[in-house]
Amino acid sequence: xxxxxxPAPAFLPSVPRMTEIAxxxxxxxxxxxxxxxxxxxFAESPVPEPAPGTALVENLYWSVxxxxxxxxxxxxxxxxxxxxxxxxxxxxxxxxDLPEGEVVFHRQGWRTHSVVRPEEVRRLPHHPxxxxxxxxSVLGGTGLTAYVALTRVARLREGEDVFVSGAAGGVGTAxxxxxxxxxxxxxxxxxxxxxxxxxxxxxxxxDSAFDYRxxxxxxxxxxAAPTGIDVFxxxxxxxxxxxxxxxxxxRGRVVRVGTISQYNTPDAPPVVFDHAAVVEKSLRIEGFxxxxxxxxxxxxxxxxxxxxxxxxxxxxxxxxxxxxxxVEAFLLxxxxxxxxxxxxxxx
Ligand SMILES: NC(=O)c1ccc[n+]([C@@H]2O[C@H](COP(=O)([O-])OP(=O)(O)OC[C@H]3O[C@@H](n4cnc5c(N)ncnc54)[C@H](OP(=O)(O)O)[C@@H]3O)[C@@H](O)[C@H]2O)c1
Numbered sequence: 001x002x003x004x005x006x007p008a009p010a011f012l013p014s015v016p017r018m019t020e021i022a023x024x025x026x027x028x029x030x031x032x033x034x035x036x037x038x039x040x041x042f043a044e045s046p047v048p049e050p051a052p053g054t055a056l057v058e059n060l061y062w063s064v065x066x067x068x069x070x071x072x073x074x075x076x077x078x079x080x081x082x083x084x085x086x087x088x089x090x091x092x093x094x095x096x097d098l099p100e101g102e103v104v105f106h107r108q109g110w111r112t113h114s115v116v117r118p119e120e121v122r123r124l125p126h127h128p129x130x131x132x133x134x135x136x137s138v139l140g141g142t143g144l145t146a147y148v149a150l151t152r153v154a155r156l157r158e159g160e161d162v163f164v165s166g167a168a169g170g171v172g173t174a175x176x177x178x179x180x181x182x183x184x185x186x187x188x189x190x191x192x193x194x195x196x197x198x199x200x201x202x203x204x205x206x207d208s209a210f211d212y213r214x215x216x217x218x219x220x221x222x223x224a225a226p227t228g229i230d231v232f233x234x235x236x237x238x239x240x241x242x243x244x245x246x247x248x249x250x251r252g253r254v255v256r257v258g259t260i261s262q263y264n265t266p267d268a269p270p271v272v273f274d275h276a277a278v279v280e281k282s283l284r285i286e287g288f289x290x291x292x293x294x295x296x297x298x299x300x301x302x303x304x305x306x307x308x309x310x311x312x313x314x315x316x317x318x319x320x321x322x323x324x325x326x327v328e329a330f331l332l333x334x335x336x337x338x339x340x341x342x343x344x345x346x347x
Contacts, residue, residue: 028078042324062110084110104116138315147178190210217239229252230253234258245277251283
């Protein structure tokens, strides 16, 4: 997708980015409910010098993620650099393991420059024809989450019908496209706007989609999948989970990926679902963290890269240009402003 055209935000740092100045985003306060730009600040410092055994990386792409919202409640230290998945190029190196010019993946995001040790980075494979951003989207943790959800947790079989909540986001678009490539039957998605519903069916390969905001989800799902579903990939939780349990066929599987419906509403009531249906239909409900499945990374490359090269697979992305807009991009994603994986690209 093309970069999201948004006006420059009020919290831009006053000094334009210069190569001798490094910018780091810090969290300044704990939010209640939705965070705002006031919960962050941009700190300026000289570009750091790499110590022996380390390298200086100039970051090129940043991922902002729903889990960062969870970390804002306590795991992110205040007034300190934040963690995040990032791609950058080695600018200066004092270790033979990180040659200058090499493009690496690391987790010291939310800053323009990072000093890293070799064991903290992953050198990217060279897949000609694959855009760099894909290593943070459909080939990165986002794609890996979708791939593991379908193959290892749901153990999707050919012809099975799949419902994905949060279908127009990063994990959701990858899950829909992977389900199709893995031979799923009908692929159904939910998303939060008519434009996203149209994107799902017209561009992202979904057979059917609905806007979960327009009516009770159980009714919308019954209309979209009148004969039921076999697998539910749940990025959202809440009433979508309850509805899917009602729609699942015998021996159906719920893959609990995330609970974004609750990240900004900590007082949300517990999910109501038919517990007896889980027994009577022999359902399986299983969650997972992608961090426990890093060993599937090469398998994902083997599966997805040929499809990316042939054009059978597309990396759905919303790209926001300029590190100075990273907070804006994060807040945009929490409000549903992205389609596909949201990324920030160095200007
Ligand atoms: N288990 C793991 O290891 C793992 C790894 C990665 C991600 N995740 C989880 O997977 C989910 C998707 O992550 P992602 O990175 O792909 O983000 P994403 O879906 O690209 O972006 C978040 C989306 O959530 C939707 N959303 C926001 N508030 C919502 C609400 N109250 N109800 C329903 N939808 C809402 C918005 O879309 P709409 O406009 O459609 O509302 C928004 O675009 C998240 O829950 C995340 O925590 C888990």
